[in-house]
Amino acid sequence: MGQKRGYSEIGSPEPRNRPSFNGTKKHKSSKSKHRPNEGTSTWAKKRTRTIERLLNRNQELPANVRNDLERELGALKATVSDKSFQKLRSAMISKYHMVRFFERKKASRLAKQLRKKIEKTESTETDEIEALERDLHVAEVDEAYTQHFPHAEPYISLYTNAKPEKEDEDKDDDKLDYTPLKHRGLLHTERPPIWSDIEQAMKGGPHALRNLRERRPTELTEEAQSERRQKKPKATITDGALKAQPKPQATKEKPAPFTKVKGKAAVAPKNRRERRLQERQAAQPVVKSDDDDSDEGGFFEED
Structure with missing residues (x-):
């Protein structure tokens, strides 16, 4: 009889259906995108749109390639028209x-x-x-x-x-x-x-x-x-529609927190604290002194 293998040689058994704990999830492979069979009406419409986009975007195609694509495009349009007519015909006959x-x-x-x-x-x-x-x-x-x-x-x-x-x-x-x-x-x-x-x-x-x-x-x-669809005029904005549109509200500009001093233009304060201090000082009544009596008027320049 042969010798039995040791436990270290075999290794620890694992259950078959036990999920893996490596942090990754296994997703089933998604099915490929449905593609219409060649010769059907859906395939002909899709191929028609593809050729039209190709001809519109690539204006520098070789002459032979462009002629082949235009010939194929005409055949596809005829196929789509025939399929649509047959579908309509069957529906009207049964009706x-x-x-x-x-x-x-x-x-x-x-x-x-x-x-x-x-x-x-x-x-x-x-x-x-x-x-x-x-x-x-x-x-x-x-x-x-x-x-x-x-x-x-x-x-x-x-x-x-x-x-x-x-x-x-x-x-x-x-x-x-x-x-x-x-x-x-x-x-x-x-x-x-x-x-x-x-x-x-x-x-x-x-x-x-x-x-x-x-x-x-x-x-x-x-x-x-x-x-x-091509001859349908685009919607244009009439005068009545322009009048009906709401006008943007004009924002009022706040006056500058400083005034013009005689001979000099006051410099705007750098921060809000200085600006408030200047506003409080401007709001306080000015007490006239003997030195202020002059021909030029008071502190503010008069127009």
């Missing part, structure tokens, strides 16, 4: 989804009823057919309005002023039949201005309708916002 859905179903149902009514109407009744075709055109534009209204703009409802009327007894016949008097309030009400734009876009085909639906409002773009 007005239900309104657009119900109005689209209503417009498509009206168009379907009008087509069936035109097919059933005799060809001799030209006036009625023309009225039905005009209503059919309005219903088709209404349906396109609900589908191709610009997604990034607040949706304007078409049938807000429509008054609900009593349902007929036979609902199945009402779905298949069209009564102009009942639906006149839906098809002959005033339409918003963009309704005519959609009507014109329908003549241009699906491509024109898609461009109208995906158009971006100029007042919400990043460039327009930056231009408004």
